[in-house]
Amino acid sequence: MPLYRNGKRRIWPPIRFGIGVFFHLLRHGRRYDRVHTASFPFFSLLAAAVLRPIGRFTIAVDWLGVWSRGYWDEYLGRLGAVGWCIQRLCAKVSQTAYSFSALHRSRLSEIGLESFAVLLTGLDTSGNYRSQSEAATPATIVYAGRFIPEKRLSLLIDALAVAMERHPALRATLFGQGPDHAAISAKIARLGLSEWIALPGFVDQSVVEDGMAGATAIVQPSARESYGMGVVEASARGVPVVVVVGPDNAAVELVEPGDNGFVAADDTPAALAEPIMACDRGGPALRAATREWYARNQTRLSIEASTERVLADAAAAFQS
Structure with a gap:
């Protein structure tokens, strides 16, 4: 049915x-x-x-x-x-x-x-996520999820455009599919970012795992999250996460700025671009802090x- x-x-x-x-x-x-x-x-x-x-x-x-x-x-x-x-x-x-x-x-x-x-x-069912000490090169921002309006992929593309203008070497991979996929693909092409932002669609879980483990940051621009499982999964991998403050977004409760990621102050491209860049600047020290945050909280998050x-x-x- x-x-x-x-x-x-x-x-x-x-x-x-x-x-x-x-x-x-x-x-x-x-x-x-x-x-x-x-x-x-x-x-x-x-x-x-x-x-x-x-x-x-x-x-x-x-x-x-x-x-x-x-x-x-x-x-x-x-x-x-x-x-x-x-x-x-x-x-x-x-x-x-x-x-x-x-x-x-x-x-x-x-x-x-x-x-x-x-x-x-x-709600975490397993802490056995793949983790690596350093982010992959070049620095890559990762999103994994559905392509639907409330996930605000259009906002993410605009924010990436701002971040990539400041940091031309930055790359992004957006895993997933959904009703907004064609529109997002068209927007990426229109902004001339097709060489910098990859849309692999649905791929084998091992490919997603590799992408997430080596990400500079995992970005969840969603307007609405009931819990924020993505924050937990990212933190378990030692990967900082970026979320956006909002009245329907409970995921912000799981982010301690500077410890396991950052919270964008509002839903504008510039506001989202800043924490993305902050994760890049944080480098190995931020990844280490993220792993430490998860270790401190693993029991209560299980x-x-x-x-x-x-x-x-x-x-x-x-x-x-």
């Missing part, structure tokens, strides 16, 4: 999933002491809430992200109000809520969560740390 249409999530698959959860819990709900679900796609959480009186289970919910009303309207147009109301309804369900950023924990309280969400800080907290909460609930 296709999950996307025109680059956006279709509505029917989450409804169908919610119906499946409803009938499963209707038949088997009494077998569970606790139902732990993700908040999205919402209908599964609502199904659990409806059947809780029958199954007599408690509910725990992972809230990886909480969309703002503005983003709902941007994403769904006139139906944005419906999505916003469903999200608020889910927040009002009696639950043990878990959030993965201070931004979204705060938003949960704002939309009606009765209790304060537990803040989990780890999925094991989050799982231990969730299991401890569940055990405490059973004993009460």
